[in-house]
Amino acid sequence: MELIPIFLKEFEAEALTTRNMLSRIPDDKYDWQPHPKSMTIRTLATHIAELPTWVSLALTTDELDFAAEPYNPTIINTTNDLLALLEKSLAEGRAHLIPANEEKLTENWTLRNGDVIYSVQTKHETIRHAYCQIVHHRAQLGVYLRLLNIPIPGSYGPSADEN
Numbered sequence: 001m002e003l004i005p006i007f008l009k010e011f012e013a014e015a016l017t018t019r020n021m022l023s024r025i026p027d028d029k030y031d032w033q034p035h036p037k038s039m040t041i042r043t044l045a046t047h048i049a050e051l052p053t054w055v056s057l058a059l060t061t062d063e064l065d066f067a068a069e070p071y072n073p074t075i076i077n078t079t080n081d082l083l084a085l086l087e088k089s090l091a092e093g094r095a096h097l098i099p100a101n102e103e104k105l106t107e108n109w110t111l112r113n114g115d116v117i118y119s120v121q122t123k124h125e126t127i128r129h130a131y132c133q134i135v136h137h138r139a140q141l142g143v144y145l146r147l148l149n150i151p152i153p154g155s156y157g158p159s160a161d162e163n
Contacts, residue, residue, distance in 0.1 A: 003105055007127055008097040011055070014134055015090050018048060020153040021138050022086060024145055027078045034147050041144055046073045048137045049086040054130035055093035058109050058123045059101045067114035 022045055030042040039047075050073065057064060076082045105124040112118060121129065142152050151161035 002099070002102055003124060004097055004099055004102050007055075008094070010131060011052070011090075011094060011097060014131060015052070015086075017153075017155050018134060018138055019083065019086060021141055021145075021155075022049065022082055023079060024150055024153065025079050025082065025141075026148075026150065029148060030077060032144070032148065034144055041141070042076060043073070044137060044141055044144065045082055046076055046085070048134060048141065049076075049082055050074065050089050051130055051134045051137070052086070052089040052093035054133075055127055056096040058126040058130070059096040059104055062108070063110035063112060065112045065114065067112070 025041060025045055030045075031040050033040045074085050076085055105122065105127075107123050108120055109123045109126045110117060110120045111126075138155070142155075145152050152159045154162050
């Protein structure tokens with residue numbers, strides 16, 4: 001069984017849901033956070049919009065070392081900027097979900113911070129993990145929007161706001 005077509009189908013479905021969720025963020029709420037230990041909407045939404053690039057990261061590298069390459073999120077200030085960032089990330093990830101990369105899926109990929117290794121997984125597992133992170137953080141954003149009384153779009157069926 002080839003996994004790339006399965007990954008691509010799921011990628012496109014999650015892209016639609018993610019786009020709908022991110023489009024609900026009002027421009028004046030990017031600095032809002034529900035708790036001092038929580039991320040701001042800007043930080044959370046930027047992370048969600050950049051996560052599709054982990055598909056290409058998994059398929060074009062063997063590791064990510066935060067000590068060598070610190071995370072520097074793209075600065076966004078409006079929902080238009082956020083959606084443009086998402087589209088750029090989706091294009092990058094989609095470009096690597098090609099049949100020629102099927103054989104790479106069983107190779108290992110490492111996430112580390114210098115000598116501290118967070119995980120060693122296959123590239124297939126890394127892509128799956130990135131998809132799960134998108135869903136996880138999108139749900140987190142849904143809670144933020146609910147607390148702000150902003151209608152939430154459905155993900156895998158209608159939301160309470162759509163009934």
